Amino acid sequence: MIVRYESWGAWVRLESTAAVVAIDREAVRALGLDGGDTWNPGPRVSAPIEVHLAVTARCGAGCKGCYLDARPDGVEPGREALESSLDGMRDAGVFTVAFGGGEPTTREDIAELAEAARTRGLSPVLTTSGLGLSEARIARLHAFEQVNVSYDGADATYSEVRGFDGAQAAERAIEALAAAGVRVGVNVVLTKQSFPHLERTLRRARSLGACEAQLLRYKPAGRAATIDYLASRLTSEQRRDFAPTLRRLSGLLCTDGDFHLRIDCALTPLLSADAEIMSDPARLSRFGVFGCEAGASLAAVTVDGHVAPCSFAPATGLRAGNLATGYGSDGELARWRSYVDAPPEPCASCAIRGVCKGGCKVVSTFVSGGHEPDPECPRVESYREAAARSAVGFAKECA
Amino acid sequence: MTERGDITEERLRQVRLGHGANCSSIGSVVDTLFATATVGAAIFAAIVAALATEPVRVVQPGPEEDDSEETGEP
Numbered sequence: 001m002i003v004r005y006e007s008w009g010a011w012v013r014l015e016s017t018a019a020v021v022a023i024d025r026e027a028v029r030a031l032g033l034d035g036g037d038t039w040n041p042g043p044r045v046s047a048p049i050e051v052h053l054a055v056t057a058r059c060g061a062g063c064k065g066c067y068l069d070a071r072p073d074g075v076e077p078g079r080e081a082l083e084s085s086l087d088g089m090r091d092a093g094v095f096t097v098a099f100g101g102g103e104p105t106t107r108e109d110i111a112e113l114a115e116a117a118r119t120r121g122l123s124p125v126l127t128t129s130g131l132g133l134s135e136a137r138i139a140r141l142h143a144f145e146q147v148n149v150s151y152d153g154a155d156a157t158y159s160e161v162r163g164f165d166g167a168q169a170a171e172r173a174i175e176a177l178a179a180a181g182v183r184v185g186v187n188v189v190l191t192k193q194s195f196p197h198l199e200r201t202l203r204r205a206r207s208l209g210a211c212e213a214q215l216l217r218y219k220p221a222g223r224a225a226t227i228d229y230l231a232s233r234l235t236s237e238q239r240r241d242f243a244p245t246l247r248r249l250s251g252l253l254c255t256d257g258d259f260h261l262r263i264d265c266a267l268t269p270l271l272s273a274d275a276e277i278m279s280d281p282a283r284l285s286r287f288g289v290f291g292c293e294a295g296a297s298l299a300a301v302t303v304d305g306h307v308a309p310c311s312f313a314p315a316t317g318l319r320a321g322n323l324a325t326g327y328g329s330d331g332e333l334a335r336w337r338s339y340v341d342a343p344p345e346p347c348a349s350c351a352i353r354g355v356c357k358g359g360c361k362v363v364s365t366f367v368s369g370g371h372e373p374d375p376e377c378p379r380v381e382s383y384r385e386a387a388a389r390s391a392v393g394f395a396k397e398c399a
Numbered sequence: 400m401t402e403r404g405d406i407t408e409e410r411l412r413q414v415r416l417g418h419g420a421n422c423s424s425i426g427s428v429v430d431t432l433f434a435t436a437t438v439g440a441a442i443f444a445a446i447v448a449a450l451a452t453e454p455v456r457v458v459q460p461g462p463e464e465d466d467s468e469e470t471g472e473p
Contacts, residue, residue: 003456003458005459008412014446014450017449021413021414021450022413023406023411023412029404031406032403032455052422093459100421100423101422127420127423145418145420148421214420214421216424246429251433261429261430262419262428262429263426264424265426266424283432285473286411287429288413289429290426298424310423310425311422311424312424
């Protein structure tokens with residue numbers, strides 16, 4: 001296991017079980033360790049435990065909602081620059097590095113980069129579209145802990161989200177990766193069009209050999225930062241139905257332990273529509289559910305080597321090689337992680353505020369113009385509807 | 400390093416399962432939220448067992464001091 005001291009105890013990345021665990025100081029002492037200076041009084045900023053590294057901005061898929069606006073002639077950093085970023089992650093004590101872009105499997109040196117991450121104590125994982133994933137390319141992916149294929153649904157569902165018919169290529173990639181012994185999962189972008197087909201999508205992915213599905217909220221970044229976002233995002237009704245859908249699909253698909261459902265940080269506010277979850281917020285925390293961790297437990301590194309709060313957010317001036325020394329003092333990163341300290345209502349009184357952290361700041365910036373309560377959170381919607389009704393009633397009383 | 404003592408489940412603040420391999424947003428396993436208490440207990444027992452047996456390596460990034468409020472509290 002790898003132990004990283006924190007003011008409250010330590011993060012531990014286990015080797016025999018795929019898990020990252022937060023343990024308290026007493027447990028650290030039980031391991032025969034002591035946090036030393038890290039446990040001394042005084043405010044400290046923790047380094048990220050996971051970093052998303054854009055290893056290329058080159059991609060021929062042309063997905064209409066690409067958050068990086070990747071293109072066939074996109075920028076591709078040299079290996080030396082990427083290894084410098086990996087050095088920064090090692091120095092900061094990062095656990096996981098997720099390779100993306102751009103299409104990372106088009107890099108000839110992707111296996112060497114994965115090995116470079118491993119030699120620095122990092123767990124490398126990778127996301128691919130699966131397009132053009134030949135046997136030769138798959139052979140380069142064995143050094144990754146897991147590879148996720150973007151798969152939003154079969155047939156027309158896929159093309160409605162991505163803008164081209166790539167479903168069969170993605171399915172072939174999932175099957176081929178699983179057959180080659182590469183641990184494979186799928187990323188499923190949830191839009192108004194893909195959400196109704198989710199059960200079918202997940203069943204299909206599992207039948208092809210996927211061990212888990214990560215559900216992703218559609219976000220207004222890159223090519224998706226247009227007015228079309230408003231037509232593609234989940235509807236208010238779908239957002240309220242999200243948690244019950246998770247519960248139902250977990251019962252249908254995840255009972256034998258061979259297939260897991262994950263949600264991304266931006267979907268966590270949607271759990272606020274579920275009374276059972278809201279009645280036991282400690283359970284969310286105990287099972288390690290993360291909300292917006294941008295600039296906190298999560299950071300991203302752009303193709304030009306700068307640190308961003310997350311992959312969807314603008315880069316800061318901080319170079320990835322200086323992650324260990326500059327993460328806590330960068331003002332923009334601090335702005336992203338500070339929202340949760342004193343948010344306005346309804347976040348202020350929300351039972352899952354400590355986990356959700358106010359929802360997706362990329363969405364709130366696009367829709368509302370700044371770091372505000374996530375406008376697509378069901379609880380925020382209800383709060384604003386009630387406030388509007390109250391204002392109308394007051395206006396009528398005054399009339 | 401001294402000899403290990405017992406770590407009980409109560410000492411686990413958070414358990415984040417799986418590798419996750421998405422490159423754009425951080426994910427969390429959620430089917431465990433809806434699992435039975437027996438399944439949940441088995442997960443935590445497996446983690447405690449791993450903590451008791453795996454070799455330990457410490458990484459010490461030495462997080463910076465900062466004037467803002469403490470963050471990273473799980």
